[in-house]
Amino acid sequence: MMKLRHAEEADDDAVGELLVRAFDTQNSAKMPGVISSPERYADLRNRAQKREEATVLVGEVDGILAGTITLYRWGASGNEAWVDGSAGLRYLAIEPRFAGKSLSTIFLAEAKKLAQSWEAPAICLRVRRGADGVQRLYTLHGWQRDERGDLDLLPEIYLDGFTLSL
Numbered sequence: 001m002m003k004l005r006h007a008e009e010a011d012d013d014a015v016g017e018l019l020v021r022a023f024d025t026q027n028s029a030k031m032p033g034v035i036s037s038p039e040r041y042a043d044l045r046n047r048a049q050k051r052e053e054a055t056v057l058v059g060e061v062d063g064i065l066a067g068t069i070t071l072y073r074w075g076a077s078g079n080e081a082w083v084d085g086s087a088g089l090r091y092l093a094i095e096p097r098f099a100g101k102s103l104s105t106i107f108l109a110e111a112k113k114l115a116q117s118w119e120a121p122a123i124c125l126r127v128r129r130g131a132d133g134v135q136r137l138y139t140l141h142g143w144q145r146d147e148r149g150d151l152d153l154l155p156e157i158y159l160d161g162f163t164l165s166l
Contacts, residue, residue, distance in 0.1 A: 002066055002103055004110055007047065007056035015058060015068050016045030022093035037156070050091070053078040055114060059103060067094040069107040071114055071123070081124035082149045083163060087115040089125040108141050116166050123166065124149055126159035138162050 007015055020041055050056050054072040058065060072079035072088040079088035089111055094103050115123045126149055127134050139145075142164055149161020 002059040012047035019044040066098045086122040087120040123164045129158040
């Protein structure tokens with residue numbers, strides 16, 4: 001069973017490295033040609049700033065870091081939500097050895113509960129175009145494709161918007 005808690009300063013290095021491993025596994029292994037930039041790695045590892053701006057949750061299984069998720073309130077620096085008043089979801093990652101154990105479902109349920117407690121009308125997120133498995137995960141949990149949130153940063157990246165109405 002996974003235990004969820006708020007991330008602390010002592011978690012920053014481990015969570016940053018988890019994000020790098022998980023995003024590399026998702027992008028490099030499944031989407032050849034996708035290369036993360038040094039700036040992307042620095043952002044993934046910058047957990048202290050994320051904890052200041054947002055709610056960063058970690059999950060542990062038998063004392064081992066199994067995953068993380070970050071949820072931003074409306075108006076917070078780092079919130080990329082495009083629906084007025086909405087929370088912004090970022091940085092969901094599961095340690096690769098815990099993949100396939102439905103831990104993402106636990107994180108997403110907790111993020112939804114938190115956003116509802118903030119009285120947010122929705123949660124917005126962006127997923128790299130071509131990350132079909134990740135997009136399927138969100139749609140299975142009720143997220144809808146929302147082209148208003150698309151972000152074209154080509155040639156480096158194109159992100160597809162998704163919204164979960166609350």
